[in-house]
Amino acid sequence: MVIISKSLTQAADEFELPKTSADRREVKLLEPALQALNDQKKYTALNNKEVFQNPRTAERWTGDQAIRQGVWTQALRRAKVRYRRPYQTRHTYASMMLTAGESIAWLAQQMGHSDWGMLRRIYAKYIKDSIPDAGNKAVEMFGENAGKKAGISTLTHPKKLA
Numbered sequence: 001m002v003i004i005s006k007s008l009t010q011a012a013d014e015f016e017l018p019k020t021s022a023d024r025r026e027v028k029l030l031e032p033a034l035q036a037l038n039d040q041k042k043y044t045a046l047n048n049k050e051v052f053q054n055p056r057t058a059e060r061w062t063g064d065q066a067i068r069q070g071v072w073t074q075a076l077r078r079a080k081v082r083y084r085r086p087y088q089t090r091h092t093y094a095s096m097m098l099t100a101g102e103s104i105a106w107l108a109q110q111m112g113h114s115d116w117g118m119l120r121r122i123y124a125k126y127i128k129d130s131i132p133d134a135g136n137k138a139v140e141m142f143g144e145n146a147g148k149k150a151g152i153s154t155l156t157h158p159k160k161l162a
Contacts, residue, residue, distance in 0.1 A: 002027045004112070010063050023112045091122075098123055101137070 004025050006015040018024050029037070040051050047058065054061050061067060064086065072086055090111065097107050098119075108116035 002029055008060075018112075020112075020114065025109060025112060027110055094119060094123055 004018060004023065004027060007018050007023075008015050037051060044051055044053055047053075050060050052061065053059060054066065068086065073083065076083055094107060094111065097110075098104065104116045104119050108114075108119050111119075113119065
């Protein structure tokens with residue numbers, strides 16, 4: 001879990017409070033992201049500084065142009081992916097989480113939105129039928145055999161009682 005409590009933008013010299021209350025939040029780090037941060041931390045933790053630093057200067061990145069023109073462009077080229085702005089990774093994350101069946105309300109909170117309306121407007125048209133087993137979670141949780149799996153006796157349907 002990461003707590004977002006302050007931010008540093010290219011326009012600011014010092015850390016600032018996030019713009020809205022929704023921006024101040026706890027973010028659940030998925031295992032691959034946590035592993036990547038821990039791997040990166042090995043290189044910068046001893047300096048007691050930021051996790052990500054410019055490797056040429058060992059200082060905080062001063063803007064995104066050096067990242068875009070260097071490592072970002074090279075990584076896209078190696079992956080054979082056409083150029084896209086780093087910001088677009090938010091869209092990739094959102095669509096992957098929704099396709100996997102994650103809650104849209106949870107995702108909105110993770111991304112710092114005050115509600116899930118924006119996610120609904122932007123992504124709903126793309127996610128509609130991408131989950132082939134949609135609806136099965138409810139059947140598993142509340143279906144006829146759900147209680148038996150958990151060792152709980154379930155109520156019999158009223159028609160079966162007659």
